[in-house]
Amino acid sequence: MKVASTLSSLFFLLPLLSQVSAQGNQNNRNGGNNNQNGGNNNQNGGNNNQNGGNNNQNGGNNNQNGGNNNQNGGNNNQNGGNQGNNDPQTSLTLNPAVIAPGFANNGQDPPVAGQVASLTSTNNFINFCLTVNLPITDGKQIQGGSCNPAPIGAIPSIDNMPSGKFEFPPNGGTVPPNQQFTIRMNIRNLVTGNFVNAQANYFAAPQQLNGNGQILGHSHVVVEQLQALDQTTPTNPREFRFFKGLNAPAAGGVLTADVTDGLPAGAYRLCSINAASNHQPVIVPVAQHGSLDDCVYFTAAEAGANNGANNGQNNGANNGQNNGANNGQNGANNGQNGANNGQNGANNGQNGANNGQNGANNGQNGANNGQNNGQNNGQNNGQNNGQNNGQGRNQGRNGGFGRGGFNRPRRLARETL
Structure with a gap:
């Protein structure tokens, strides 16, 4: 009875044990899955982290883009400023209205004997100084040479071409040596008294005209010593005895310069250099014209020295001629x-x-x-x-x-x- 009772209990418990075992296995499997899911979750978490990194990277890009946007905004502001000012004199763009189409012609159609072809340009030579190995002039007097990008500027009419003529010393005249004298030059068609800083603004701006079409500028005078008044060898432009820029307006059409210490005894040439405000030689509209400047030749010497020599020569010649004639006449009379x-x-x-x-x-x-x-x-x-x-x-x-x-x-x- 006891054995039968035990067996029947086993039969009853076995299905229950099997179910519990199956559920345990299932739970273990599910646990494995859960572990796998957990791994997946971890993997997803890694992806999320990676995505987060990408998001951070994208955020950085967005910040960078934001910086670019700010930069663009700055450019837009700058452009907006230019658009608001609209000043062609500060623009870095060449206005098509000022392009000279004739600059593209080299002048050789047809060719002429002895005539060379001109340089040509379709943009007014705005970048010409890039073609030469020289520093930009930049308003300086560069003794080694330079390239000046400033244009020539405004050119007067033929009726407004300037000219000058020396009043003192006169051509062939004499001044006392080593004594002060005053150079005087009559000037016409030059609005004198316009003289910019020669150390900072040399050739730094175009030639300009006043309301009457006359050149705004000034003049200079230079005295060079010669070996003799009849000297034919060219002088050295680096050597001169006296130089002065005449930066004051002309008084009654006359410019003056005081040679305070005078000049040593000798022969001299005095010349003018008429210039625009920025010291460039004046530019006029035609190639064929009279001289825009003047030159005279004079000596520094004691007045009696020259006159005595001349008188001696003249008197000697006259005396000889007169005496000879008289003697001849007397001889005829004697005969x-x-x-x-x-x-x-x-x-x-x-x-x-x-x-x-x-x-x-x-x-x-x-x-x-x-x-x-x-x-x-x-x-x-x-x-x-x-x-x-x-x-x-x-x-x-x-x-x-x-x-x-x-x-x-x-x-x-x-x-x-």
Whole structure:
């Protein structure tokens, strides 16, 4: 009974135990799944972390984009500022309205003998200085050379071309050496008194005109020493005795410069340099025009030195000429007198022949007079006078023929011929 009871209990418990075991296995499986799910969750968590990292990275990109947006915003603000100002003089863009189409033509259509082709440009040479290995001028006086990007600027009409003429010293004039004197130059068609800082603004702006179309500018004067006034060798532009920029307006159309210490004795050339406000030489509208500047030549010397030399030369020449002419005239007169004396001697000789011994004596005296006068006059008055006086002397000798020698005058006549 006990055995049967035990077996029936087992039969009853076995299904229950099987169910519990199955559920346990299922739970274990589910636990494994849960573990797997947990792994998945961990993996998902990793993905989430990765996504979070991406999100952070994206956030960084967004921040970077935000920075770009801010930068763009700054550019927009800058552009907005330009649009608000709309000033072409501050714009870095070349306005098409100022492009010169003629700059694209090299001038060789057709070619001309001796004429070279021009440089060409379709953008007004705005970047020309990139083509040369030189620093930008930038308002400085660069002694080693530079490239200036400033345009030439406004050009006057032909009726407004400037010119100047020196009043003192005059051409060929003289100033005392080492003594102060004042240069004076008459100026026309230049609005003087416009003189910018030569150390900071040299060639730094275009040429400008006033309301009447005349160049705004000033002038300079420069004195160079020469070897002589007739010097033909070119001077060295780096060497000069005196230089001055005339930055004051002209007074009554006259510009002046005081040479305070004067100049040493010597020969000099004085020239003007008419310039625009920024010191560039003035530019005019046509190639064929008179000189825009002036030059004169003068000396620094004591006034008496030059005048004395000139007077000495002139007086010497005049004295020589006058004395020679007078002497010649006197010689002619002397010759004539000799001839007269000779003639008188001849007459006396003839009278001596007629009158006898007294006529002979008179003839002899006439001969002596003729001979003495002829010889003396010939020696004093030269070759020409000597010939003339010789004629007188011969005639004087003829006067001695009163002693009766009638054949001798014919022999003397042949000797004279």
